[in-house]
Each structure stands twice: as C-alpha cells, then as structure tokens.
Amino acid sequence: MKKLIYLVAALCMAACGGAEPAADLHVMTFNMRYDNPEDGEHNWRFRKERAAEAIVSRGIDLLGTQEVLANQFADLRELLPGYEAVGVGREDGAAQGEFNAVFWRADRFTLLDSGTFWLSETPETPGSKGWDGACERIATWAVLRERGGAELLFVNTHLDHVGKVARREGVALLAERIEALRGGRPVILTGDFNSEQGSPVIAHVQHTGLLCDAKRMAAETAGPDWSFSDFGEIPVEYRPLLDYIFVSAGIEVRRYAVLDETATGGFVSDHAPVEAEISIVR
Template identity: 35%
Template sequence: MLLKLVTFNLKRTILRWDKRNFLNRVAAIQEFFAQQKPDLVGTQELTIRDLRQAEVALPQYRWIGLGRGGGHRSEFSAIFYRPDRLRLLDQGTFWLSSHPERPGSRGLMAVFPRICTWGLFETVETGQKIRVYNTHLDHVSPLARAEGIRVIQEHIHRHQSPQADGTILMGDFNASPASKVLRMLRDSDRRIFTHDSYTLTLQKEPLCCRTYHGFSGKVNGRPIDYIFVSGGLEIADAAIDRGVYDNQYPSDHYPIVMELALPARA
C-alpha cells in the first residue's frame, strides 16, 4: 500500500494586513492539497486562528496537535490526515525540554518552547499501523536543536511497539544535512531511521535541495525540512514541490512530498 506524506512549514500569520498572511495564501494551500492529495501532512508554525481557516478550506482533512504554549496558545506542529484513508488510534504532544510533559516548558538555550506532536495511525484499507512524529526545532541555537532531537529519540524508543509497522519523523529541523542534529539521527547507536527525503532527492538532483526560499523561488542550497522513515518502510519517491498554486507560492518553504510503501503483511 502506498501513502503520500508531506512536511510543510506553512508560515503563520504575524500581521493580519500582510499580503502574505495565511488567509491570503489559503487558496494556494487548498490547491496544493487538491493536486497532491496527501494522506498525512506534518505542518509547522500555524496558530489556532490559521488552523481554523484551514479547517474550512480543507474539510476532507482532520488535524491533531497542541500549541507550544499549551492548549491553543502559540504555534502548533499540527498533523493533518485523511480519515477516509487513516484511522487515528492515539495521539499526543510533548515539549522538547527536560520536562517533556510540562506545557510551555523550554529546552536549554531555546528561544521559544518547542514541541513534537505524534499520532498512531491505522490504514483503513489494510489495517497497517504507523507512528508519525512532527516537529519544528529551534531556529537559533544548535544546542537547543540537539537537545530537542535527544528528547524526541527518547520518546520514540520508550514508545516503540511491535504493533506499529514503522515510524516516521518529519518537520522543520532548522539544520543542514551536515549538522549535529542530522548526524544524531543517522549515526546514533540506537538508530531508528534508515532512509530520508534528502538522500533520495539528492540522488536525483544534486543541487536541488533548498527548502526555505522566503517566497523567492530559489532552488540551489541546503534543506532544513526533512522526512525520516524507519526500516521496513520503503520510499517509493520523494521530491521537493516548487510549484506555484493559485498564482503564488503557498509558503516561504517548499513542501517535501514522499510516497511511502508500507510492507505487505504475511
């Protein structure tokens, strides 16, 4: 069975009169969803106001998550999913700090509280289960980013279950492929993830991989957005979508689109 995954920093509304606020881009976002038809989308930055607008624009999707300030406060790392394709079995949000269960807690050197939202999903068609994590790491401190990944890795290891056919981690890591954060995911003794969107995309297009473009349309450069998948899951395809929708870019980041093959059950 194939699932289509997306990670997409959708840029929150900061100033309501900004011509690039979320409301002025929601038609482009709606068109992106209509064309790509993703099953799961890890979003970053949206506030509850933005998410309420997304609910209206994307009625075929549901979402899970909490704000990083706790409850509906501040930015979310919301996961959108198609209920006709996936059943939500469990979910949660934890903070990337020394007290992950404490809402609004901040990690060492982090400018803001940072979070990771996760969901355990079951495919409607086959009953296969995947655990999906979505995060947005600190934008300033490498130390805070490394601490955030450590907390995420610990959570994944504590909650690994034989009932899940695989684990996915996606998001805006604010880190280049050569950074400590990415090395922690690739080189850890307790390594979980065996494949990622960057490696596959780089094989197809060596200068391809900028994911933050600031509405400029630039292509060459390093990514900061990624999708990682665990062993047992096969990446059928991965690409950076640089498309213009409704005559504009949907965000200041390009989305990463991945087609994932779930293992056949005996």
C-alpha cells in the same frame, strides 16, 4: 564528519531498504509560516487556499505542519474537509502559540492514540522552553491504523532556530520518545529541523539507523535542493534545505520532491512543502 555521514547512509540503506512494498502513501511536511500581519502580499489570508490546494491536489495522506496558529488551524480544518487532525499551541498546550498539527485522510486512517510533548527538560510541562532555545518547541505524534492495514507512528516537530544545545537535546528526546511510542510500528518523522543536510543535527537523527532521510532513500527525486526561500528573497544559491521527512525500517521511499512556487502555482509559504511517496512493507 564525512565518515559519520557515510556511516549513517550505510546504516540507512541496511535498515530501511529491501522487502516487498504495499500500497502507496503520500506524506508531506509543510512549514506554513505563521499568520504575520507584516507579511503584506504573502500574509496567510492571501495564500491559505493555495496552500490547501497544494495538499489536496497531490493526494496527501499524511501531513505534518509547523508554525500554524490557532486561526490557521481552524482555516485548514475547514479547507481540508476530508482530513482529521490533532494539535495544540506550544505556549499553553491549548490554543496559544504555534501548533505542529498532524493531519491525515479520514477515509484512509483511524486514530488510535496521540499526544504532544515539549522539547525541554520537562517535556510534559506546557509552555516549557528547553536548554538554550529561543522559543517553546514541541512534537506532536499520532498512532494511526490504515483502514484494513498496518499501524504506524507519525511524529512531527520543529527544532529551535537559535539554540544549538536545544537542537541537539531535542533530537535526543525525540529519539527516546519514538523508541517508547513505536511498539515495533513503522515510524515517520517530519519537521523543520532548522539544520542543513550534512549537519551534526541531521546526522544525529539518523545515527542509530532507525530513521533515514527520505531524500537519500528515494528511488526518484524532483524539485530544488532547498526548502526555505523567505518568499523568494534569498538568492537561489544560498537557500537551505531545512525541512525533512525521515522514515524507519519497513518503509520504502519511491519518490521525493520539494515543491517550490513553480509546482504550487505561487508562494504557499516562506518554506516549500516537501513530499515523499512511500510504501509500508507488510
């Protein structure tokens, strides 16, 4: 496994490093925690403004979200008036179940195309579960054109928390669809991968060298090494990193940060948002 990880790192350095950068973009992946009435003081209604402020205050241009229910999607669209978004519920392809909604700054990007597919043996079937997965899992994608600039493919997902086969095959399907959709464009993949760094899942995402972990590519890093705290219930030494931003060749990562509650003014979710400052090479 160590040899595989070193090989992945070498491929990433070769594929994702090197040319003259363009203007900065700020990208975030953010597992919002679904609106669970049993969360008490951490329920969505008590933290939604703080969650939106964490996005706006950091000037996020591109945002991938996970675990967003329909009412949360509506709240975010109201609280983020400068953003446009796409997304559907995973249970029916409309409004039922969790969304993996993608948001972008309307003054910076134009939407060219978008869609959702299910991480299953029948990816076009709404509500389909894949392999040994416990839940329906989806990926939402958008092809965006920067105003007066380049196009990119943004993909956002949430892998299963139980099914090992579902995570493995989900990554394989993601790779297949990204290859089909990217059309030579730079790619950004965000999500909760329910897998830690050094795991076969994260190695699998990067094994072709097309996608690289932004943390490994960053010139500067900040924040903790974990992204899941369960609202601070997990002791610090046991908290895992589950949330990732991956980038393709043609993208330089200048800074990477995990934003825990000390950076966001309190808990915004049971997960900490993960942010990367990137440049698309023209």
